[in-house]
Amino acid sequence: MAPIRVGLIGLSKTGWAPIAHLPYLKATDKFEIVAVQNSSVESARNAIKLHGLSESTKAYGSSEDLANDPNVDLVVCSTRVDRHKECIVPSLKAGKDVYVEWPLGKSLADAEEISSFKKQDLAIVGLQGRQAPIIATVKDFIASGKLGDVISSTWTGYGGMGGDVAQEEYAYFADKSVGGSLLTIHSGHALDWVQKALGSTFESTKTHALLANRRPIVKLTKADGTVISDKHPKTNDDTIFVHGSLASSVPVQFTMHGGPPFKGNPALDWRILGSKGELRVTASGVFLQIGYPDQKIEFFDASADQVTEVSVQTDKWDETLAQPAGNVARVYELIAGDAEARKSLCSFEDAIERHRFLESLEG
Missing domain, CATH: 3.30.360.10 (Dihydrodipicolinate Reductase; domain 2)
Structure with missing residues (x-):
């Protein structure tokens, strides 16, 4: 089976993407990073080189360009929460599958707006606990x-x-x-x-x-x-x-x-x-x-x-990956699985309910 082709947003020198997402994505044959999008094409190229990704990996500086890449199946967003909307909405509009870190948006209203663009079944949020x-x-x-x-x-x-x-x-x-x-x-x-x-x-x-x-x-x-x-x-x-x-x-x-x-x-x-x-x-x-x-x-x-x-x-991820990457690996494994397996993941709809609950606590 061909690997799921990933466009990764937010691959910096340090941070969540390199310690939690990259270890699994570089070790598995179920996914393949085919594109990286950072704040600029130069930044994306530097990240590709720094993290030893394939020279064929595309470098993008805009979310629209990544969304327009026909070779990207799944867009993974690991950026600051207030940048989620600008980073993933173009891919949602394009009908691409999306995996974005929690929180979905910077507020309930922001999360609801992001979700309104969802066309696909696979749109999940990283509540990997x-x-x-x-x-x-x-x-x-x-x-x-x-x-x-x-x-x-x-x-x-x-x-x-x-x-x-x-x-x-x-x-x-x-x-x-x-x-x-x-x-x-x-x-x-x-x-x-x-x-x-x-x-x-x-x-x-x-x-x-x-x-x-x-x-x-x-x-x-x-x-x-x-x-x-x-x-x-x-x-x-x-x-x-x-x-x-x-x-x-x-x-x-x-x-x-x-x-x-x-x-x-x-x-x-x-x-x-x-x-x-x-x-x-x-x-x-x-x-x-x-x-x-x-x-x-x-x-x-x-x-x-x-x-x-x-x-x-324990499972094999405890033996092969450091702790920050283990639970993210389990999310990816479910993404690569069948529809039934994916039900345990946090959908956009589920995330909005979490946002709604948190905002209710603020009175």
Whole structure:
């Protein structure tokens, strides 16, 4: 079977595309990168050379030119969220399949506008935490009955970003108008896989939130720590409290803090209380869709008064690819599969519902 021909938007020297998308795309025979689009043709050519792609790979500096390439089957967009619309709408209009990173748009209205141009069945958004083995393990453990009936769940995380210091490279993260924030990205990913693991979605009428920007002025620094400004404005919220009930009636409390965790404590502490004990998931970061070497699941068996570690499921991608690329690889494998397999992916329609829920939390 001929490989699916990929046009990749946003292949820079560093960032998400080279560490998460490229490892799988260069290793598989199910896909082939035939084009790269960056901010300019020169930038795209440099990326092609830097990452050792074929000399036949086309270099584009505009989304329209990429959309007009008849040799591109699937357009993959890995750019800042406020650039998603300009990058993928031409390909949507052209009827090409599209895979774009989460969030779909910089707002609900933006996401709805992007989706309005969709003509094809395969238009998906990268909420790849759904494919993470650690989430599958939690879901299967609950289904096994060892936890008993799920009583409640509490999730506490520290986003790293959103604290009192912002690095120049991520200065846009302080600007609410861009659309990338602790709410949309950190919480958006986490709330999606929490709901998937627990097997039910939040009931909007029984969910409430308190959001606050407690650090309206932050320090802006270079990557090496050199201070650029002591008074950089921040308009995004850095404190997110959500509590509500799932459709299954399970109460959930979700708390996201900006900045680092208490020294020596995990950045993520997720508990699922059951009638027979409690499941605890910990990690040094909140992005389980990326993965961490120290991520861990533990089970407290109340009747035995004993804590044991739960083995996380693994597959070949855990053995062949570094953690940032593993779950993205699983997304690509589903894209290359049949229509039934693709149902577990996040469609544009599904993403809009996620956007709608997040905006409802802002009141």
